[in-house]
Amino acid sequence: MVKQVSDGIFSIYVPLQGNPLKNLNAYYIKGKDRDLLVDTGFRTEACRKAILEGIEEAGGSMARADIFLTHAHSDHSGLAPELICGGSVYISEEDGRLLMVERINPERHLKNGFSREDIKHAGESPAEKYRSLPYKDYVFVAGGDKLTCGDRVLEVVSTPGHTPGHLCLYSQTDKVMILGDHVLFDITPNITEWPTLKNPLKRYLESLDKILEYDIDLPLPAHRGGETTVGRRIGEIKTHHIERLAEAERIVAEGAGMTPYQVASKMTWKIRASWEEFPIGQKWFAVGEAVAHLEYLVEAGRAKLALEDGVRMYSHT
Ligand SMILES: [Zn+2]
Numbered sequence: 001m002v003k004q005v006s007d008g009i010f011s012i013y014v015p016l017q018g019n020p021l022k023n024l025n026a027y028y029i030k031g032k033d034r035d036l037l038v039d040t041g042f043r044t045e046a047c048r049k050a051i052l053e054g055i056e057e058a059g060g061s062m063a064r065a066d067i068f069l070t071h072a073h074s075d076h077s078g079l080a081p082e083l084i085c086g087g088s089v090y091i092s093e094e095d096g097r098l099l100m101v102e103r104i105n106p107e108r109h110l111k112n113g114f115s116r117e118d119i120k121h122a123g124e125s126p127a128e129k130y131r132s133l134p135y136k137d138y139v140f141v142a143g144g145d146k147l148t149c150g151d152r153v154l155e156v157v158s159t160p161g162h163t164p165g166h167l168c169l170y171s172q173t174d175k176v177m178i179l180g181d182h183v184l185f186d187i188t189p190n191i192t193e194w195p196t197l198k199n200p201l202k203r204y205l206e207s208l209d210k211i212l213e214y215d216i217d218l219p220l221p222a223h224r225g226g227e228t229t230v231g232r233r234i235g236e237i238k239t240h241h242i243e244r245l246a247e248a249e250r251i252v253a254e255g256a257g258m259t260p261y262q263v264a265s266k267m268t269w270k271i272r273a274s275w276e277e278f279p280i281g282q283k284w285f286a287v288g289e290a291v292a293h294l295e296y297l298v299e300a301g302r303a304k305l306a307l308e309d310g311v312r313m314y315s316h317t
Pocket of ligand 1: 071073162181
């Protein structure tokens with residue numbers, strides 16, 4: 001399914017089966033000699049079929065396309081090494097390096113209060129199952145870099161937070177901002193902890209402000225759709241995190257030292273199930289998000305962190 005969203009920019013609907021995100025919006029930008037595909041979908045047959053059919057429908061082909069990855073997550077990067085056909089795959093260095101290493105050791109979850117039983121299932125997530133094949137030739141780009149595609153100049157905008165090296169792409173000619181997962185319209189982007197990014201929530205909020213500096217007529221998110229203006233949506237996302245921070249602070253104040261796992265179990269979540277019934281995959285996200293908020297509180301002097309037998313314990317200041 002393909003829709004032309006601006007002159008020479010096509011949105012390709014890529015289904016993410018069984019995933020709460022529902023779909024990826026990949027974008028195909030037509031140039032003169034070369035085109036640019038933004039994001040690819042999971043490394044699954046369903047995604048491959050949708051993206052290749054979409055490119056064809058847009059009048060393009062992988063033989064004339066480069067790929068730009070907004071970030072390293074598998075639903076964006078999964079197919080890139082297999083789709084690229086003589087062109088370049090652009091990504092930030094921070095996220096490119098994430099794709100070039102072996103998967104992160106699940107033992108790291110123990111320090112957040114997960115049990116050994118829990119981490120046995122860490123490799124079963126779609127993020128692991130459908131991640132990209134090893135690839136060594138990523139071309140690193142950074143904020144301020146310009147990519148040309150036909151008459152169009154695309155500015156790379158560095159927006160760390162959702163991942164350490166998340167990138168957006170801005171087309172000045174038609175005031176189009178390709179947002180990746182930085183700003184989504186009917187879901188809140190997941191913010192979690194990263195070994196290579198300190199205080200990710202603070203960095204994320206700063207990266208939201210960066211987007212406000214751009215004149216945007218058409219915001220293009222990587223998942224689902226969007227109706228409101230990007231400025232209004234950024235305001236809503238900021239309010240959400242301010243409320244989440246207050247909630248985490250309240251929870252920490254109730255007890256005498258809590259693991260991120262315990263804090264997450266007391267936070268409110270959209271999913272209609274008790275914490276015990278949460279699928280393990282949702283618990284990874286939830287605990288990661290709790291850590292991101294707790295890290296912010298510690299840096300702001302609103303919570304304290306201590307390590308007990310290698311496990312993080314948060315308490316009120
Ligand atoms: Zn993502």
